[in-house]
Amino acid sequence: MIATLSGGQHCRFRLLPILGFHVVSASKARQNQLLWALPDAELQRSLPLIEPVDLPLGLVLYESGRTLSHVYFPTTAIVSLLFVLEDGDSAEIAVVGREGVVGISLFMGGESTPSRAVVQSSGLGLRLPSAAIKAEFNRNGPVMHVMLRYTQALITQMAQTAVCNRHHTLDKQLSRWLLLSLDRLRGNELVMTQDLIANMLGVRREGITEAALKLQAAGLIQYSRGHITVLDRPGLERRVCECYAVVKKEYDRLLPALRAV
Amino acid sequence: MIATLSGGQHCRFRLLPILGFHVVSASKARQNQLLWALPDAELQRSLPLIEPVDLPLGLVLYESGRTLSHVYFPTTAIVSLLFVLEDGDSAEIAVVGREGVVGISLFMGGESTPSRAVVQSSGLGLRLPSAAIKAEFNRNGPVMHVMLRYTQALITQMAQTAVCNRHHTLDKQLSRWLLLSLDRLRGNELVMTQDLIANMLGVRREGITEAALKLQAAGLIQYSRGHITVLDRPGLERRVCECYAVVKKEYDRLLPALRAV
DNA sequence: TGAATGCCGTGCGGTACCGTACCGACCAGC
DNA sequence: GCTGGTCGGTACGGTACCGCACGGCATTCA
Numbered sequence: 169m170i171a172t173l174s175g176g177q178h179c180r181f182r183l184l185p186i187l188g189f190h191v192v193s194a195s196k197a198r199q200n201q202l203l204w205a206l207p208d209a210e211l212q213r214s215l216p217l218i219e220p221v222d223l224p225l226g227l228v229l230y231e232s233g234r235t236l237s238h239v240y241f242p243t244t245a246i247v248s249l250l251f252v253l254e255d256g257d258s259a260e261i262a263v264v265g266r267e268g269v270v271g272i273s274l275f276m277g278g279e280s281t282p283s284r285a286v287v288q289s290s291g292l293g294l295r296l297p298s299a300a301i302k303a304e305f306n307r308n309g310p311v312m313h314v315m316l317r318y319t320q321a322l323i324t325q326m327a328q329t330a331v332c333n334r335h336h337t338l339d340k341q342l343s344r345w346l347l348l349s350l351d352r353l354r355g356n357e358l359v360m361t362q363d364l365i366a367n368m369l370g371v372r373r374e375g376i377t378e379a380a381l382k383l384q385a386a387g388l389i390q391y392s393r394g395h396i397t398v399l400d401r402p403g404l405e406r407r408v409c410e411c412y413a414v415v416k417k418e419y420d421r422l423l424p425a426l427r428a429v
Numbered sequence: 430m431i432a433t434l435s436g437g438q439h440c441r442f443r444l445l446p447i448l449g450f451h452v453v454s455a456s457k458a459r460q461n462q463l464l465w466a467l468p469d470a471e472l473q474r475s476l477p478l479i480e481p482v483d484l485p486l487g488l489v490l491y492e493s494g495r496t497l498s499h500v501y502f503p504t505t506a507i508v509s510l511l512f513v514l515e516d517g518d519s520a521e522i523a524v525v526g527r528e529g530v531v532g533i534s535l536f537m538g539g540e541s542t543p544s545r546a547v548v549q550s551s552g553l554g555l556r557l558p559s560a561a562i563k564a565e566f567n568r569n570g571p572v573m574h575v576m577l578r579y580t581q582a583l584i585t586q587m588a589q590t591a592v593c594n595r596h597h598t599l600d601k602q603l604s605r606w607l608l609l610s611l612d613r614l615r616g617n618e619l620v621m622t623q624d625l626i627a628n629m630l631g632v633r634r635e636g637i638t639e640a641a642l643k644l645q646a647a648g649l650i651q652y653s654r655g656h657i658t659v660l661d662r663p664g665l666e667r668r669v670c671e672c673y674a675v676v677k678k679e680y681d682r683l684l685p686a687l688r689a690v
Numbered sequence: 691t692g693a694a695t696g697c698c699g700t701g702c703g704g705t706a707c708c709g710t711a712c713c714g715a716c717c718a719g720c
Numbered sequence: 721g722c723t724g725g726t727c728g729g730t731a732c733g734g735t736a737c738c739g740c741a742c743g744g745c746a747t748t749c750a
Contacts, residue, residue, distance in 0.1 A: 249588075251588050251589060251591070251592040253592060253596060253671065254671050257592075257595075257596045258592070259591060259592045259595045259596070261587075261588040261591050261592070272581075273581055275577075276577045276578065276580060276581040276584075277574055277577050277578045277581065277683070278578060278581045278582075278682070278683050281581070281584075281585065282585060282588075282589075282675055282679060283588060306569065308567065308569045313538055316536075316537045316538050317537065317538045317539060319537060319580075320533075320534055320537040320538065320539040320542070321539075323537075323542075323584060323587065324542065324543060326522075326584065326587050326588055326591060327510075327512050327522040327543075327544060327587055327591075328512060328543075329591055330512070330520060330522050330587060330588075330590055330591035330594055331512040331514060331518075331519070331520045331522070331631070333591055333594045333595045334518075334520045334594045334631040334632075335514060335518045335520070335631060337706075337707095338706080338707075361726085361727065361728085362727075362728065363726090363727075363728090370592070370595040370596060371595075371707075371708085372707075372708060372709080373727095373728085374707090374708085374709095374728095374729085374730085375706090375707065375708080376728095377728060377729060377730085378707095378729095380728090381729080391728080392727095392728090393715085393716065393717085393726085393727055393728075394726085394727070394728095410514065410515050414543055418542075418543055421539070422538070422539050598736075598737095599736080599737075622696085622697065622698090623697075623698065624696090624697075624698095632737075632738085633737075633738060633739080634697095634698085635698095635699085635700085635737090635738085635739090635740095636736090636737060636738080638698065638699060638700085639699095639700095639737095641698095642699080652698085653697095653698090654696085654697055654698070654745090654746070654747090655696085655697065655698095
């Protein structure tokens, strides 16, 4: 197992606002679906504090045990939540894209978690200082309720991942992972090496090669040097284990506003 | 894999208050450590609504997707949260004992979850109607903060379980499971068949036999027809993987009040 | 007392994934 | 054009767990 992500060196990237002046429009903020779900009044109050940020591949948003300075709302980026063991082995426990938020421990009260958040697919996001999200959360209004319901959906994703790890074959898990990622992107192409996927799923790189070849042989995907193209999404959905549908259904149930987007 | 828990037939037990009149004293309520952590004023307000309940082995507190009527605070019982797959395979994603509460989805806003809660070790507990816990939670006071911090600890347990499932050998996982259960009991004996443990860990019964024999050969436990006695707890702690310590540490950090009990 | 049942130990072939190693294809740099 | 690095395909033995089957032993109950 590789001890660090191949993209780990990207940590050197400075995390800077991508605009000189930090004015984010309401419509831009609503590219994130949790922000989209907020009433106008709530969003307007936070808007002056929201910054757009660039989220390059491999950027570590937080490290195990470190206190968070912001919560992140991905818009076009995807972030993985990883648990890392002492020997460097790791496993992804959840994926967060434009449907969610990174840093729930801030409003849950813990300030930190023993996990790591890494950008899995580069793109853009928005961030809000920790004090601001805590203040909004403690108003006991729509922000709190949306965040809590999202957290429950996240819990479902984590738990289903645990069961899937235990019982399902690697190519089914890969299918699930591809679909979860695809749901959080616009197109049907992922920029993602097999090595990275192996880290996410907590297996060897060769295992991913083997599983990906199966999917490729079935005409479902097309693989080439860090670029995966999904050719037959319905086919992939037929091949995947139930875990994907369970998680998706729970997101839709808990956050019905997302469905419409 | 066995499709239903061997103890499943115990569902026939009626879930009844064990006393004719439902007066629970504050000191009795404080046998549960989350209730223990509450200020006097908060606890007194809920006390008239708290009922003591008997929690026999195998009792299902809630089933996947079903709306919950109460939250349960175990005192001497232990409850397992299981995810069950379509084919009957299952895996435990968390354990709840006197340090916690069963039914977080009530205050998280989802009302239900796709998981199952089963009594893993018979004993007593307390319960509070769903309306009452929601009302308390929405006061935005100590109850909410304690529940949220507990939920975050629970999330850590679930995530660490997922990683452990992926990377660690069965006898290490069994050690972790034994220690987690032991922490939630008084003595050093568990009433638990290998079949049940296999369901919890999501493996074959024979796998548990093998792993338990290893621990027995090392003089750490003693096994006999549904009774496990832990002989050498420090030895077990040396043998277990890091996952146990990570979870325990996070519980202590998030809920420091529990440490003192 | 005999039968049924629950619980635990064992054996055996199968398989999915691991660890390690190597190799070819492609790409970016000087 | 050469070189070093990244990425993906292949091979092979090892091993942890699975599925299945059997058998022994204790408890319960007719």
